[in-house]
Structures are given as structure tokens and as C-alpha cells.
Amino acid sequence: MSLSSNSSSKGKQPVFMPLYKQVEEQIKSRILNKEWKPGDVLPNEFSLADEFGVSQGTVRKSLNALTMQGTLIRRQGVGTFVAEQSDKQENTSQFPIVRNGRRPEKTEIAFIRQTVKFAGLALQTQLKLDSSDKVLEIVRKRIFRQQICAVEYIYLPLKYFPELSNNAKLPDDIHQFLQTQYSMTIHNLVDEVRATPSNQDVSQWLGVKPNTPLIEVTRICSSLDETPFEYRLIYSQTDNFHYRHEGTY
Amino acid sequence: MSLSSNSSSKGKQPVFMPLYKQVEEQIKSRILNKEWKPGDVLPNEFSLADEFGVSQGTVRKSLNALTMQGTLIRRQGVGTFVAEQSDKQENTSQFPIVRNGRRPEKTEIAFIRQTVKFAGLALQTQLKLDSSDKVLEIVRKRIFRQQICAVEYIYLPLKYFPELSNNAKLPDDIHQFLQTQYSMTIHNLVDEVRATPSNQDVSQWLGVKPNTPLIEVTRICSSLDETPFEYRLIYSQTDNFHYRHEGTY
DNA sequence: AAGTGGTCTAGACCACGGA
DNA sequence: CCGTGGTCTAGACCACTTC
Incomplete structure (x- = not known):
């Protein structure tokens, strides 16, 4: 050739x-x-x-x-x-919420629930879906040593991952799973961070009072061909944790 | 040689x-x-x-x-x-707070005040100072088209920049200034983002009600030899803005 | 036209990992 | 031991900027 x-x-x-x-x-x-x-x-x-x-x-x-x-x-x-996904996680700290004064550490995951839903508006625009597209919603907690640090809402379009519509619980390492099942690996991601008062659900899961100020991280992961394939919302209180980003110019 | x-x-x-x-x-x-x-x-x-x-x-x-x-x-x-500093600003979006749905845009700056102070505890630890070290504190607003988007507290140690103790107001582009005066350019930075209720001062400057949830970005800039030379606190409401980070794996 | 960085080649030798 | 990627060299030619 x-x-x-x-x-x-x-x-x-x-x-x-x-x-x-x-x-x-x-x-x-x-x-x-x-x-x-x-x-x-x-x-x-x-x-x-x-x-x-x-x-x-x-x-x-x-x-x-x-x-x-x-x-x-x-x-x-x-x-x-x-x-492979595992190669990438070594370099860049997959999960951006870290304990104050620390470097990224490994977190435990506590599953809450997962459901198939129609894509809402935010999902439609961010993942290039339309209103008839369905997504798998996964809700779970991130824990550092018994300390609940964040709640995650993860959305995966069935368009790209059709077999997820059966109700089998996904493994904790979703990106590892997507890579082996679909050869889909993260190539780049965009994080947007906002402050928001804690709602009912999240307050309970995090164990904080409603209306506590939380950070809300909106993360969109894209593959090598620039297809956004995952939308994620992460909520965390920031008394003991923070969102961290380190960059070289 | x-x-x-x-x-x-x-x-x-x-x-x-x-x-x-x-x-x-x-x-x-x-x-x-x-x-x-x-x-x-x-x-x-x-x-x-x-x-x-x-x-x-x-x-x-x-x-x-x-x-x-x-x-x-x-x-x-x-x-x-x-x-030069100007070369670097083209690549990486210097200022991390952007309007929702937008890419980084140029901001105006409105000066509020500047004072010389002793370094507090956070500054001592983060900038490797001791309690006798002084810093120049600059407070100012960031504005996108008449819309106030953030308040910044900037701390520069007199240890590295002794001439700043006179009360001359610094130019808007501080990094440009530090580069020409001290050949000091940013080589890397660390951002930590937290959620915090708006205090009295910041509420007034941002024009929001006290206790509105804000994001607080703590940014530490270091030079090529890894000396942290600037500590910065950025406060912003996130109804119209957000902290943004885009990364490639 | 002169001088710079950008691309491309061909080949030598080294360092590492596995059989 | 072999095959891999890692380093280093020398030289040709191209593309861009400036004068």
C-alpha cells in the first residue's frame, strides 16, 4: 500500500x-x-x-x-x-473528586439503581440523540474509606450499547466494561463544574442537609472518532473534597 | 561544550x-x-x-x-x-470560567482594590511562605459584556516581586506584567473547585443574594522551576457560567 | 537569495524483554 | 539469543519568512 x-x-x-x-x-x-x-x-x-x-x-x-x-x-x-482503558487510567486521574490536600485515590462504588429511560433534553443535545432515543441511567455512590464522597448519575445511550437494555447490573468499572464489550475507549472528555443546592435524593445519599451547596460536575466522554458516548453528573459536598485539575502549559 | x-x-x-x-x-x-x-x-x-x-x-x-x-x-x-505569556494564552484558556454553552471568551476587568498584607495560613502553606512574609492582594471583577461573571482575589508574594510593595496599580494582564518585569511565566497550574455560600462582599460585587451557592476556584500558578508564585481565588455564580475543563487522554 | 525550521531517509548501535 | 523499541547520526530536500 x-x-x-x-x-x-x-x-x-x-x-x-x-x-x-x-x-x-x-x-x-x-x-x-x-x-x-x-x-x-x-x-x-x-x-x-x-x-x-x-x-x-x-x-x-x-x-x-x-x-x-x-x-x-x-x-x-x-x-x-x-x-486499553486501564493504560489510560494510570496517567489521568479518571475520577476528579479528591480529598482535600490529597492526590487522586482509589474509590469504592456503591450501586444505587439503574433504569432505562428516554433521553431528556440535556442528553439529547449533549449526546446528539433525539427524543425517541433511550439511555441507561445508572445511579451510584463513590466512597473513600466509609466516607461518602459523591453521587454519580451515568447515562449511556442504547443507540451505541444496545445490549444494555436487559437489566443486568453493570460492573463497577464501566469504562473497562465498555472497552471489552464494544472496543470503546475514552479519547477525550469535557468537565463543566457548577454550584448547586443539594436536592432531596442527593442529600440523603450524601448524608448532608438539603440545600447544602454542592458542586455538580457535568462530564461528557468521547471516543477516538469524537462521538460523545457517555454523559455523567457528579455531585459532591466540598467540606472534605474538591474537584481538582492540574495542567501544564 | x-x-x-x-x-x-x-x-x-x-x-x-x-x-x-x-x-x-x-x-x-x-x-x-x-x-x-x-x-x-x-x-x-x-x-x-x-x-x-x-x-x-x-x-x-x-x-x-x-x-x-x-x-x-x-x-x-x-x-x-x-x-512569552501571550503565546501561552492562545493555547490554554487562561481564565476557566465561561458562559454556558460557550467556549472561552475575552473578559474585561474591573479593579476593586489592592493591599499589602501578611500571608495567611493558606498562603503560607501553598506558596511556601512563612508568617513574616507579605503578599500583595488584588481584588477585581471579571466581566463579559456588562455581565459580572466572577470576583478574583489574587495574591503575589513580595518575596518574589519586591517592587510591588509601592502602591502603583498593576495592569490588567498581570501575567504579561510579571513576564516583562520578572521574566516569570506560568509553566503549570493547579485548580481546586469547591462550592461555597456567597459571603457579604462577594455577593455585593457579583450582584447576587447572600448565601447563593457559588463555585470557588483556588488556583496556584507555578513557574518553570516549580516555584508557586501566585495564589488566586475566583468566585462565580453558575446560573450563567461554569468552570470548564477539556482534556485529551 | 539566504537562512530558518519541517520532512524524510538510511543506517548504526543500544537497552530491554522474553524464549 | 532474538526481536522489539530507543537513541543518535548525517545528509538531502522542501516550505516558509525576510531582505
């Missing part, structure tokens, strides 16, 4: 895409097509170079770029793999 | 540092020493390669790494520059 020449007449702007970028896109699309699934090993650099008709150094540049984006994992002496 | 051989007997673990990493550290330290200041142009790749006694490709790898960390800016046909 060989890559396209550098000028294209499709768009208005002729698109100049360097070889390493083209290789990157090719690899990405094979992952999207599930030719290569999470955990799979890719051919080595020289095989890929042959296949794409470029030099090994060019392939290397693509693989390293995808590794930095978190799509691939490279292990010296072993090979290059499609990243 | 030439770099150290790959094995060192200083630490407990013999440290193997690849050449490109050593070059990276060298360049970083020259920036810290203010040999190269924000906005300065670096020598070209071949000059640096000569100077460090490595090949041009190795220097390139270092420069690209530092570019991705936001420390340098490279412009084809022109040269490689030490990043």
Missing part, C-alpha cells in the same frame, strides 16, 4: 499532509474500524514502513505521536499496542 | 539520561538563569548542535519537546523563541 501524493483537490484549500500525518490517520482509522482492538499488538516499525511505503523513521514519528495522544502504548523490547 | 557521559555516580541509581534529554535540561536551565528571556530567539539548530557536541537531529528533538511543553515557540523560516 502507498499513501496519496501530497496535494489533494478535494477541499477548497489544497491539503498538504506530511507522510507521518497520513500514516497517523491510517493507523487511527484501522483502530476505529476495529481492525486493531484495544490490547492488540501492532506490526513492528519496519513492517508498517514497508506496508505504507515510507521509511521506518517516519512510521516511528507517527507511532510516537499517537502514543502521546494516549491512543497507543509502546513497550521497549515488546511491541506497540492499542491502548 | 560537551555533555556528560551517560553514567553518573552521584545519585543512588546511576542515571542514564539520553543526550536529547540532557540538551533539554541545559536549555531549560539557561532559561531559568535568564540567559535566554521570554521573547528571545535561540541560536539555530546547527549552532546549538555544535555547542552541545551533538547532531542537529538530537537538538531538534529537544527543541520540539520543549515546544510541546510550551516552553519554546518555533516559527518556520524565522527561528526558535522562548515562549
